Amino acid sequence: MKDIWTNRLSEYIDGELDASERDALEAHLASCGQCYATLADLRDVVARAKTLVDREPAQDLWSGIRAGLVTSEPRRQAPVVARRRFAFSVPQLLAASIALVLMSGSAMWLALRNEKTLPPTPAAVGETGRGNQFREARWKVQSDQAIAELQDALDQNESKLDTATVRIVRENLAVIDRAIAQAQHALRRDPGNTYLNLHLAKAMRQKIELLRRANALAES
Amino acid sequence: MPRQVLEDTLTADSIAADTALAASGDATAFERLYRTHVARVHTLVRRMLDADEADDVTQDVFIRAWQKLSTFRGESAFGTWLHRLAVNVVLARRKTVGIERGRFIADDQPLDETAGKPVSPELSMDFEEALASLPEGARQVFVLHDVEGYRHEEIARMLGVVPGTSKSQLHHARMALRRHLDR
Numbered sequence: 509m510k511d512i513w514t515n516r517l518s519e520y521i522d523g524e525l526d527a528s529e530r531d532a533l534e535a536h537l538a539s540c541g542q543c544y545a546t547l548a549d550l551r552d553v554v555a556r557a558k559t560l561v562d563r564e565p566a567q568d569l570w571s572g573i574r575a576g577l578v579t580s581e582p583r584r585q586a587p588v589v590a591r592r593r594f595a596f597s598v599p600q601l602l603a604a605s606i607a608l609v610l611m612s613g614s615a616m617w618l619a620l621r622n623e624k625t626l627p628p629t630p631a632a633v634g635e636t637g638r639g640n641q642f643r644e645a646r647w648k649v650q651s652d653q654a655i656a657e658l659q660d661a662l663d664q665n666e667s668k669l670d671t672a673t674v675r676i677v678r679e680n681l682a683v684i685d686r687a688i689a690q691a692q693h694a695l696r697r698d699p700g701n702t703y704l705n706l707h708l709a710k711a712m713r714q715k716i717e718l719l720r721r722a723n724a725l726a727e728s
Numbered sequence: 729m730p731r732q733v734l735e736d737t738l739t740a741d742s743i744a745a746d747t748a749l750a751a752s753g754d755a756t757a758f759e760r761l762y763r764t765h766v767a768r769v770h771t772l773v774r775r776m777l778d779a780d781e782a783d784d785v786t787q788d789v790f791i792r793a794w795q796k797l798s799t800f801r802g803e804s805a806f807g808t809w810l811h812r813l814a815v816n817v818v819l820a821r822r823k824t825v826g827i828e829r830g831r832f833i834a835d836d837q838p839l840d841e842t843a844g845k846p847v848s849p850e851l852s853m854d855f856e857e858a859l860a861s862l863p864e865g866a867r868q869v870f871v872l873h874d875v876e877g878y879r880h881e882e883i884a885r886m887l888g889v890v891p892g893t894s895k896s897q898l899h900h901a902r903m904a905l906r907r908h909l910d911r
Binding site: 515517518519524546549550552553554556557558560562563564565567569570572573574576577679680683684686687690691694704707710711714717718 | 741744745746748749754757758762766768770774783787790791856874880895896898899902905
């Protein structure tokens with residue numbers, strides 16, 4: 509047995525009735541026990557749907573996927589890169605990313621900054637190639653120094669962190685280091701590749717951020 | 729910084745790093761992405777299609793993800809991108825195999841006529857099994873709306889129906905499933 513309102517109960521639950529329909533349905537619910545009970549059931553169904561859990565497949569599917577990857581390499585986007593009129597170098601990208609990180613500031617970084625020189629601003633547009641090369645080289649050195657300093661600080665701070673956190677930090681550093689190594693390797697073959705440059709800059713920024721956060725956590 | 733927040737951040741960072749590595753051709757990084765996301769993808773596929781198709785379609789989703797990684801721009805999380813890709817693969821599969829008949833519950837089908845009847849023990853099946861027993865169209869609308877959180881307008885676009893049909897199918901699915909709630 510159902511009435512005209514039964515089929516509107518889901519819309520009511522989802523808040524899709526207009527005000528007049530909602531008022532009429534609520535008035536109906538006050539006098540119809542069956543619709544009231546059905547509404548409660550439907551709310552239970554909606555709530556139950558939110559609690560369903562994901563399950564692993566019964567068997568590992570990776571071997572089949574791995575076999576499929578052999579014949580289907582990721583599609584590169586070389587044409588897009590080739591159309592770009594400008595390509596940024598690693599040092600330039602690092603300059604921008606590290607400057608952002610440093611500007612965001614943290615107590616840890618500021619503490620380190622007392623003894624060390626901050627990386628300079630990015631090379632200005634229009635400077636000579638020789639000037640750029642000099643600044644790029646300096647950026648590279650100073651970026652590596654920043655990472656080395658933060659890494660040293662973390663080595664000293666690790667004892668202040670619990671074992672699980674240290675493990676997570678190390679695992680993530682390893683992932684980022686692999687990304688950096690891959691990008692550097694690829695850039696040796698294709699130095700002007702914008703995607704690779706961006707990827708390397710991003711990975712180095714992530715490493716600095718991770719080291720900074722881990723040190724901040726240890727100091728907190 | 730709370731430890732959970734740190735762990736979430738680091739997990740997101742490692743997924744982002746693995747995504748970039750996989751896009752450059754690193755199959756090992758892609759395997760890590762697979763391990764992280766396979767349960768979610770396989771469960772979605774299993775609920776949307778028949779269980780015996782789930783393994784094949786899940787493999788297809790990950791192979792397509794590998795092929796399309798270069799189009800992933802990072803505007804959303806990798807998991808979100810992969811999930812949307814999985815939905816598209818499932819819906820494309822539905823068209824490919826030509827499942828047309830019996831997809832949707834007819835509006836006048838008396839699914840809810842048993843309302844108020846007590847649930848007999850033999851009908852008290854697992855909620856997932858009850859979900860799997862729904863007609864495909866109603867099941868897909870229910871999964872997309874109530875489990876995955878899509879809106880009716882999005883579902884209607886994906887399934888090629890009007891939003892009213894999506895709403896109607898959702899209601900019928902809920903009415904059918906309420907008889908299989910744990911009591």
